[in-house]
Amino acid sequence: MTLAVFVVSCSYLRFFRDGMTFDPDEGVALQGAARILHGEVLYRDFFSFMTPGSYFWMALLFKLFGTSMIVARTMVIVYGALYSSLTYLLARRISGRWASLGAAYLLLVSATPFRFEAIHNWSSTAWALLALYCAVLWLQTCHPLAAFTSGNFAAWTFLSEQSKGACLGLALFIAFAWIVWLRPEGPLRSRSGWFAAAGGFLWPFLVVIGYWAHLGALEPMWNDWVWPIHHYTAANAVFYGTIFPSYQVWVEVFQNLSWIGRGAVIFILSPSLIIALLPFLALGSLAVCAREMIRQKERRETLSYYFLVATVACGMALSVVIKNRPDTSQLIFVAPLLFPVLAWYVQGQRVLRWVPGVGRPLMTGYLFVSFTLFTLMFLRVPLVSPASIRTRRGILKAEHESAPLNYLMANTKSGEKVMIYPYASILYFLTDTYSPGRFDYLQPGVHTHEQFEESVRDVAADRTPLVFYNLGFFSNLLPESWPSTPPEAIAEEPFRNLLISRYRPCAVIGSGRGLFVAFWRKDIPCPQK
8 A cells, every 4th residue: 555655646746847937946955966066065165054965865866867857856756755655654553544545645735746846855854754754663663773764864854954853853852752751661761772773863973074074174064054043044034824925925816806716715725724733733632642641541652652753743843933934835844744643633533632623524525625726736837838948957847938047048058157146046057057156046134245245256256257137036036935034135235346347237038036137247248149
């Protein structure tokens, strides 16, 4: 049955593989992997506030199978199928077959299709889910190998995304410490399992520290790792469960609809709210389990399973809260670790009996219909994409041609240095071009003024022929996606003096979010293409 879930999931997610939305986030890890394959050293030669796992994992895939978008997107298919399969296995430990299959289906149609992109969030979630599955095996078998593997995947999670890995490790430690404290005579108290878990967790960090110490880049690595603590949260701040980050987007969605249309939209979007509620269900389950484990009213093995899974689910929710980004998109990124709780709800498990509608067929039907309609929104791009997009990373599909991409393809060469400013690293990857400095993207309110100035100096020193300036980022994308950006972050344009003194505008390309101005160096004639 698990194999069938995996195969069906792969078959469904294949529809999404070639569809492009040109989300700037998708290029971050992909371009970093390309730079690694060009011999550059992460943190020393280019900046990243993420841990190195996603970059090197993607670089390994590119090394083995070729540097292309198809390779990166195929891995997203594998992640999505892995989510559904492991969710089924985790839920099946305590729930019936149909409830477990239902949870796997709801996850399949709502998580990966929501943002079918090759980004670090999906790989880190895959490692976290594997860590949880191995932790459940350790709980049930008390085998040191399961403990070692769980610790290993927890470390990989941290090395792909700091907050997720830290909260996962904390949740696993708290869960097992509580279980052992209540069961002092149990086999989990054996030191071999704890030493195995610690060894599995520590060895990847020793390898990473040794590698960057050998390259003399240990200090920049550490500085980049802790950089988000001081600079990430202000511009990215949103309220819990936010579906659209700005009021402007809400108005665009609802203002021209009838009341019936608005009701239909709310129904279709309601799975986002369901996912936002799952951490609270997990927290309630955690409280019920803790009480019952103290009272010893049920088999401790069953309660220990509930407690472990619920603790990890709460830890994953905490990982998005501490980033100050508990919106729908970030919660969906950790949804694979929340959906076993949804299986408990569908099954009507005792730990959720306090929730209205638990185990009722009517609620199960609502979940099936609403989540199915939810996924239909995302099928539009892969199924109705008449435009064939030719890139240096493969042929893809989109709803319409990308004028900025076509301009870069026509006027740059593979391996050439171009400044795409401020935030469109996906264009670097698709055109096989590279930034002249350490930064593949710059986000006002996140990157510091000194980092912007460093990029200006890099462009000036390199005498980069083209600065591809995204006006649409400031007029559309920034206010819609990052409305909490501090005004002082965009009060002054760092590139202004350089563009006036050494460059001239030669073309205006695209529209909306994709509106670019091509600034060419004054000693270079404006291209005719």
